[in-house]
Amino acid sequence: MTDFQKRVYEAVRCIPRGFAVSYGEVARFIGCRSARAVGAALRRNPTPETVPCYRVVAADGALTGFFGSSAAASLARKRRLLKNDGVAFDASGRVRKEFLWQWTR
DNA sequence: CACCTGACATAAT
DNA sequence: AATTATGCCAGGT
Numbered sequence: 001m002t003d004f005q006k007r008v009y010e011a012v013r014c015i016p017r018g019f020a021v022s023y024g025e026v027a028r029f030i031g032c033r034s035a036r037a038v039g040a041a042l043r044r045n046p047t048p049e050t051v052p053c054y055r056v057v058a059a060d061g062a063l064t065g066f067f068g069s070s071a072a073a074s075l076a077r078k079r080r081l082l083k084n085d086g087v088a089f090d091a092s093g094r095v096r097k098e099f100l101w102q103w104t105r
Numbered sequence: 106c107a108c109c110t111g112a113c114a115t116a117a118t
Numbered sequence: 119a120a121t122t123a124t125g126c127c128a129g130g131t
Contacts, residue, residue, distance in 0.1 A: 004128060023113050027126090034126040035113035041128075043112060058113065065112025074112090 001046070004032075008041040015055045018086040019101035022059040029103050035059075043068050054081040061094035 007030040015021055023035035023042075032038070038056070043065075045053045058064045066078035079089065087099045 002128080024115095027113085032127075034128075036111060037113090037127045037129090039112040040110090041112095053112085056112080059115090063112085068112080070112065078112095 004037070005041045008038055009047070009051045012042070012051050012053055012056060015052060016101065017052075019099055020055045020057045020061070020082060020087060020095050021101050023056055024059050025102045026056060039065070054078045055085070057095050057100075061090075061097065061100060063093070063095075 008026060011026050011029050023038045027033065027035045027038045030038075042051075042053045042056060045051055045067075054066060063075045063078050064070060066074040068074075079093070082095065083089075088096045090096050
């Protein structure tokens with residue numbers, strides 16, 4: 001477990017139920033300019049019970065991957081978890097903007 | 106050390 | 119709205 005990964009997981013644990021944040025937002029919060037690096041850290045989530053990685057989505061609300069895969073079935077699972085949290089989606093399957101959250105600056 | 110690959114983001118076509 | 123080009127950077131090889 002690298003130091004970078006710890007920072008990512010710690011940040012993601014703070015995302016409140018019923019909201020989603022973008023990879024870029026997580027990156028910015030932990031002081032990194034690469035959203036891709038965040039995705040790489042979440043690619044293999046070691047503790048799904050304590051790190052709700054399904055609450056992390058693309059900047060436009062799209063679901064780009066889950067459980068190490070971007071397959072439709074994985075994304076559907078991710079969508080179900082978010083829905084279960086009360087998050088709503090638009091017609092094109094993206095998280096509605098009013099459910100996108102971010103750390104207060 | 107030098108590539109290479111992405112669960113990304115943004116600007117320019 | 120959709121596609122392309124660039125920048126990004128941690129991890130693995």
